[in-house]
Amino acid sequence: MSTHPKRGPLGVSWLNVVFAAALLIAGVLVAVLSARGLAFGLVLCALAVIQFGAAWWAVHRSDNDLARINALEYADERERQVARAGLAAVGAVALIGSLALVVVGFVLDDARVPLEAIAPWSVLVLYGTWGIANWVAAKRM
Amino acid sequence: MESRVKELRQDAGLSQEALGRAVGVSRQTINSLEKGRYDPSLRLAVALARHFRLSVEEIFDVDAP
Structure with missing residues (x-):
């Protein structure tokens, strides 16, 4: 199989x-x-x-299963399931983070935070979330 | 889910790696099955049952809480 x-x-x-x-x-x-x-x-x-x-x-x-999962090279159904859990966590954090940015944008009318300053941190946070979520899911599953 | 995978594998003298190779999954997945952390798909459950020449219900205790 x-x-x-x-x-x-x-x-x-x-x-x-x-x-x-x-x-x-x-x-x-x-x-x-x-x-x-x-x-x-x-x-x-x-x-x-x-x-x-x-x-x-x-x-x-x-x-190492975690190495395969982080590299998107799944060996079997369990690794695909772990990956789905990790990516779901990234989606949740991205959704909450985006909502927070929208709220901050409305509350602070004159806040001028350039996209160049936000984008790299967003990428860093989401990649960090992805790595941690994969690790937690692989330990639990 | 509780299972008899570890007992059956050891009785057959197989390593986790060898059993994984026989049913098309990784060593870590066999380990997770044995520890009850991972519930297999129907396809994997049937592959294990065929490998050990038993029924799925003889390997996996689906009624366990």
């Missing part, structure tokens, strides 16, 4: 192939088109390589 989905290049899932390609394209676009984005573009390109490498490692070299 194989529960592995169809695999892309080097045995990595198509989801990771698409993610890595999107990061790479975004990195090149930012580096070429943005006036002050060369460094950030290179960071995105590096992230694409790291992400693809982590996925490959999780599939071929790791015996």
